[in-house]
Amino acid sequence: MVRHRKIGNAHQKHGNNNDTSSSSGSSESSITKKTFKILSLWKTIVGFTCFMIAVYVGTLGYLETRVNTPFDDEKVVSDSGLSVPERYWGTYRPGVYMGMKSREPRSPVFGLMWYELSAASHKGIRHWCDQNDNLASYGWLRHDGVTFGEQLMVDQPHNITTSFVKTPGGEHGGHWTVRINVTANGNAKVPFMLIWYGALDESLGPAAPHSRLWVEHGAILGHTPQLRNFRVTFVPYKGRLLHTSYSEAYAPGLHLLKEKLYSLLKVERHSTFGRLAVLSPDAELNDEEKDVNFVPFQMLVETPFVLDVVYATEDLPAPPLKGDEYTRVLEQKKSSFDAEFEDKFQLAAKGYSEEDIAIARAAMSNMIGGIGYFYGAGRVRSQYTREPVPYWRAPLYTAVPSRSFFPRGFLWDEGFHGLLIGSWSPEIQMDIAAHWLDLINVEGWIPREQILGAEALARVPKEFVVQSNAAANPPILLMQLARQARRRPELFEPHGPLRPALDRMFPRLQAWYQWFQSSQKGEEPTSYRWRGREDDGMQLNPKTLASGLDDYPRASHPSEAERHVDLRCWLYAAADSMAYLARLLHRDPTRFEVTRDQLADEELLNELHWSPHTQTYADYGLHTDGVRLVRQPPKHPGESPRVVRSVTVPPQLKLVTSAFGYVSLFPMLLKVLRPESDKLGKILQDLDKPDLLWSPYGLRSLSKSSPLYMKRNTEHDPPYWRGQVWVNVNFLALSALRHYAAAAGPHAARAAALHAGLRQNLVRNILSEYKRTGYLWEQYSSEDGKGSGCRPFTGWTALVTLIMAEEY
Template sequence: MLKISGWIWYLALLGLISTAWTIKYEAMDETDPDLDDRFEKANEKSLLWGPYRPNLYLGIRSRLPESLIAGLVWFRADDYSSVGDARHQCDSRDDMETFGWMDYDPRAGGSESIEDTKMGLSLKADFVKTGGGENWGLRVQGTAKDKNAITSLVFYAGTEGKDNALIIRSEKDTPELVHGHEVSFFGYSESLGGPFLLNVTEGRKSRHPKHGVLKDKALDPSKTHHVSLIVPDDNLWKAKDIFFVLLKENMNSIHDVEELKTIPPQEILQLKNPGLNDGNLHLVQKTFKGNFEIVVTFNMMETDDQITVDNFSSRKDSALKRLREKFNRKFQLERPFNKGKYITFAKEILSQLMGGIGYFYGDQLVDRLTNLDEVNTQLDGKPEGPHNLFSCVPSRTFFPRGFYWDEGFQLMPILQYDSDLALDIIKSWFSLIDGSGWIAREQILGEEARSGVPDEFVVQNPNIANPPTMMMIFSQLLHLANHREQFVPTDDFADKFTLNWDGGDGDDTLGDVHLTNPDVLNSYAADIYPKLQLHYEWFRSTQRGDTLGRRCKNLEEIYRWKGRDEDHCLPSGLDDYPRCSADTAELDVDLLSWMGVMTRSMAAIAKLLDETEDAELYSQRLGDIKANLEDLHWSSENQTYCDVTVNDDEEDIFECHLGYVSLMPFVHRLISPDSPHLIHILNDIRNPEKLWTDYGIRSLSKQDEYFHEGEDYWRGHIWVNMNYLILDALYYYGKRPNSTPEVKSLTNEIYTKLRENVVENVYREYRRTGYAWEQYNEETGEGQRTKNFLGWTSLVVLMMKMPESLV
């Protein structure tokens, strides 16, 4: 790689940039008369930057494959043992008291709180963006419990791609020591649209450790250190590891262990340039005594609305005020959760969910050859891609990647807050569809994502499905659209695509454009409809069950999960829930129910697009699915819906395990409101010896032989996503005019108590532990398994918005 010294490179780039930026700027300045295109451009800009590296406590990047990524590392520098616990990647072993975005909107920014007990440190990070979305600022304030504690921060920034560059502008006293405490960078990114400035500075009240006679002046902890080096694009995410390699060089330079004991750690744990030339990764280290503050600003040079240290606070205050007002407007909580403490709780849960939205880019490992008809098949993946995905993550600590079956649940609260954002995420997911209609159930894109996943889960297979939860979003969206006042666009409609979170006078149009403008919604539906059709037919062809002379309304509408093993049915999402033997011709009632959800949504979208023949076909198939649920899966003996398998004579027999699987026809509202089966289902739900607890509905009946046996993942404990679906179904059946009086009475009783039980328990555990949890203990209500699991646990916010009772 050709090296050009600092200012020569800077001047050379200016000559290159002046032409490139003019072309880019003029192209962007052209007004496209098409409404959809104008909305798309404004939407992209408003979502361009964010903390889109959710696996990190603080990681900033754009929604572009090759641009700039940034992050923060911190550690106690007054103790050699603490440096091994340096913070960077969200890790449950860090034992944070709590962390997460307490206020956050992806279009505006927000505030993250981190209580780092081991480090004796409270961190507050504020992230803001300009109204146009091109510029951003990050402020990190640290409060040390010990006023003499010495904390070191390493901010890093790297550029990806051969058409991007980043060079330091600040003067340096030595190859590693910056003159003063402000570090300024000049950069250029073709994908971002031109030149930019990146500045790193510190608060006026920040203090640095004093020192005596230094062994090496290059290791002065009172100075700001900077080192740059050339790193392959796919290794930029290893910035923390690279920093430690450089620190190790300092340690190795001291051969006498006794001498090392006499040197304060902060005078060794500093960046030193071992003779490296400027490259695409820059590390900036600042070491503080007691409390501290740093501010990072990123500004495109050709923009007028720039973020500075001086205007940062006012922008942050304005953004927080506006997003809190928006939350209160969108989430008018119902009794008894319309009080201050619950409103704050709901806002924090939603903010943390959206603070887990990430942008991922890279290849994935896919096995397209292995036959899944054999139990315990080993997959051998080959790289495919690269692909990119904009997605929520279930947990920033344990599941920091996209999960197909989680995403539909995660998008439900977001749909209520910012429907345009929810649809943008869905569009990103369906951009991953392959020629057959398959979307991988786990999106493990690139080496950074693979580094945190056990080997047995990395490889994906195009015959393995997952519950199509995102199809539920379309039904909810159309319901919301039908109940919103339509917006009539004016000539200056494009100008209103601005949030002006920094205190301007613009309209908060972005976020509801699809709901308020039928043309934009229809255009979105028309664009995604062919992909949905392909995906739908992929489900029907790859997951179809064996007929074996079975009798039902339509033998084309019978299904089984492909790719399960003897102990787990990972494709179903309910991993260890009891099933029949894996090598039999089973039919799975939960998959048939999910196909009902999918078919119902396809019919609604076809109707929206005036695809009359398609709508009629999907409606017919939905009727067949409902009939097959009764013909094949209802067990009169057990009075519940069950999976079906075969005996030694190849005759159908029921495999019944009362719990979430058997409730699927109910939670997806595929049972007629006047069905006599409903009262049996309701009685099972309300029975404390079966499914009912004081904290929510059990995943498996207390009377089942597999209750709390084995791995005990989906074998008894409480999951919020299924409890939300149960509540939603109770609301539906309790409001139907043709439900019997007995059903209406019991649904109201269950609904009222269940809503209160689940919300109160999740709230109580959040206040007790500082976290939302993956699941909740059915005996004690305590959160367990993965903590900092916002994912579908965030559905508790929608429960709080539901009415207190059905009467």
């Protein structure tokens, strides 16, 4: 019993020990489990955090690269370079007075410089088109965009006529001849310096061994992988060649050729002229890493003088044009050009004088002759990039607004350019549009300003170089393509010659259209807002560069609540154009038609933009008219006083009715309004009031009654779209008036009368100013009709040719 009890006690003790051990083990296990759970949770949190950081970084990296990632689809430009031989060579350097290059990313370039021998002239060397050169006039008289052109430059007391004719054939682009004809007033015998040069574009990289330039037996010789061997010879046709000199040199870039030429000129004694600047060897070539990439030939001539510059390749047996044969072929081409111009525009048949027709021919020829071929990469940014990044390297074949001031591509300008170019050559216009659409990125965005290559970059202020992917530009390039297809449907039918290109364009047009719809939408349904407005406190009214109307008055204080009536109308026209192109290409137009019909709803439009008080359409935003520029005293010693904006009346959210002008007309300009609309009637009623927009020289951009009419935007920015007459918007007005005049409705007669009066005013003034000044201008004064802004502006001002032809 005792033993048993002991045993029992022992068992009990052991059991108690076991119980204690079990309890302790259970506690430890519980702690371990909790610890494990905490560690697991901590690891999960850390892992998830790391994963989210990785996702964020990856997403951010992805978003950073989208701005400069090309659209992932077939390129529109399927043939380029030597595969389009008829457009291979051309005057594709519109920023110089005379230059030739090929449509090749790595093309040799050729060009003209000149200067007067007289030291008293102080004019310097002419090379780039420059307003400060103050030439009395210059520009193309005829240019067909393919085979020839003729240009007159008046640099008193000299007239310099340059022309070129191409000889097609062979496998390397054919031959061409440039003729330079210099005369002095009264055919006086005057010494004059001509310089013709060849250069290798900086995109070629180190010249040798793949590309070379050199001089041999008085000619420029060269070799590139695309062209193989070529030769440029100088053939005097008339007059006396008094002296020649040349140099083989190294230039750091195309933008510094004139500066390099200056460095090569050395003064020597001359038996006739005493002291003469001649070209000398280039000391930089002593550097073994530098090769010849610039060969200038200087010729001292006695006017009158005619020189043929003849470019030839080895593979074309036909002799290049020169001398009498060149004269004969040039005259033949001029005659054919004039006949084709009349056939297409019918200006003689409409009763215009030969002098007026010659101006219209020059306007169109300058548009065509202003087509350039650029290659390079722009600089872009998005909200996800800390610093601007390079776009991809790409070519651009495009017309330029102004050879002197804007010798580069602008997206919304090109839409207007194509209206005229397409009337002359649908093939060239489609080729230009194709190059632009190949610049679209994966987001559907196209940079609005193209600055490609060192020569283009050298002429742009730094603040305009970087393009933001938030900024749009009016989609008139899209509208222009639809217009072209409507006017010439045979070219776009299933077996038409331009149908394949339009097919390739459509996915890009669709992406561009969708980018507008997603990136520019406003806070209210069916409202839209231009992005990129920034209030720096220095501007009387912050610019809206994206709209193309720059300093046109909008809401005084940019905000997300803004809605812009012109953008809404542009997107109506874009949706209508997309619907038409979709039907033409046998694709589903439904979603474009739905948007078009929604934006055509006048009740919705009026809810957002119609002011019952002023009976006008207007933008909406945070606005006050109580603004003025004031000079602010310096805050610190040594600082200059600044002119800043002072706000005297707090802004409120409202319609910006005080700014009556072009923006107020957009529902009419883009034909959003129905022909029977009473709002259309009110616009037409206001249109010819002289105290508003009507002037004897065209519609002014801003009403005289606006508080900002002809007001400076900053201390240094004169008014731009604040009262001047702009031809592109007047063209839209004429097109709309013709449309409403032809439509059955109560306003047809008034629209027809306004069309006739506006067209007469506009044409008369543009032609008159060209005769007076020798130029087409960027804009015209609504007070006296005088041209202002930059000159020559043979971008959309050249639409005067279509206006004269009544072709809208």
